[in-house]
Amino acid sequence: MSAPEIHIQFAPELALFVPHGRRSGATPLTTDGVSSLGHVVESSGVPLTEVGALRVNGREVPKSYVPAAGDAVEVRPVTRPQQVPGAPLRFLLDVHLGTLARRLRLLGVDTAYESTDIGDPALATRSATEKRVMLSRDRGLLHRRELWAGAYVYSTRPEDQLHDVLDRFRPDLRPWTRCTACNGLLRAATREEVADRLESGTHRSYDVFAQCEECGRAYWKGAHHEQLETIVEHALAEFHGGADA
Structure with a gap:
């Protein structure tokens, strides 16, 4: 036959x-x-x-x-926007997507990121355990059965990557609420609380601060704030879901 x-x-x-x-x-x-x-x-x-x-x-x-x-x-x-049932929308990014991870965190999106190559099996297991959408350009990783959910990142340019993820999943955006270094939540802080973490001269130049509840990193409107504001404004202008929450 x-x-x-x-x-x-x-x-x-x-x-x-x-x-x-x-x-x-x-x-x-x-x-x-x-x-x-x-x-x-x-x-x-x-x-x-x-x-x-x-x-x-x-x-x-x-x-x-x-x-x-x-x-x-x-x-x-996949139809856009894509719905991921059964869990709050959270992401996991592999070692090659560090800039995308920081930009998603800047927008307040729950984004875990592995800064070292821990291997496809470990990434797939973490995706399943924490119920996170795996974002990667590794096609082999996205074929793994144990993934909770996954999505291919089509571009190599961070700005295009961010647009693609926001367009595909439409996560709630809550800018300035997460630490771009560790994904922890930020809280308002006084100058005195973060004094030991400030760069030289920052004490005199700024008076509005935030601090990560997880790693303790301090944030203020420094030299790169205008560039970050542009990223946030563009994202909110096009993908405003959750922006007022």
């Missing part, structure tokens, strides 16, 4: 994951007759974190559907 052949078409948004020959139009693909459509799609190179609706012969099917000979399959991208 010959193996079933299906015709599969990937949405343009998923083109970067699939071999060149399958990037445009429906292409034939031989299956084993027993694997689920989700497995077939993953085997083609597309992480299931990036897959939205699967349609076979015009009707939507679950990832567990086993394709039959002659099936016409459409693979669509």
Whole structure:
């Protein structure tokens, strides 16, 4: 008995994951007759974190559907904004996304970040244990079954990465409420409380301070504040959900 052949078409948004020959139009693909459509799609190179609706012969099917000979399959991208059920929206970023992590924290988004390479198994386990959405450019990591949830970061430019994550997940934004160094919550502080952590001259130049409840780092409107304000203003202008909370 010959193996079933299906015709599969990937949405343009998923083109970067699939071999060149399958990037445009429906292409034939031989299956084993027993694997689920989700497995077939993953085997083609597309992480299931990036897959939205699967349609076979015009009707939507679950990832567990086993394709039959002659099936016409459409693979669509995740619908935006993407809902992550079952837990407060929190993120986990790998070692390569430090700038993105700091910018998400600047906006008050709960963002864990591994500053060293702890390996894919440990990252996937942390994602599952803490129920965090894993953000990464590592396609292999996003294929791991134990992930709570995940998303591919499509750009290498931090400003584009931030826009993509905010557009995809629409997290509540509460700028200036988290430590960009450790993700802890900030509280208002007096000059006296943070005196031992201030740079030379800061005592005289500033009188509004905040301090991280976790690591104790002090914050004030220093030389780089205008640049940070620009990042915050742009994010709030386009993705204002939760900004007034």
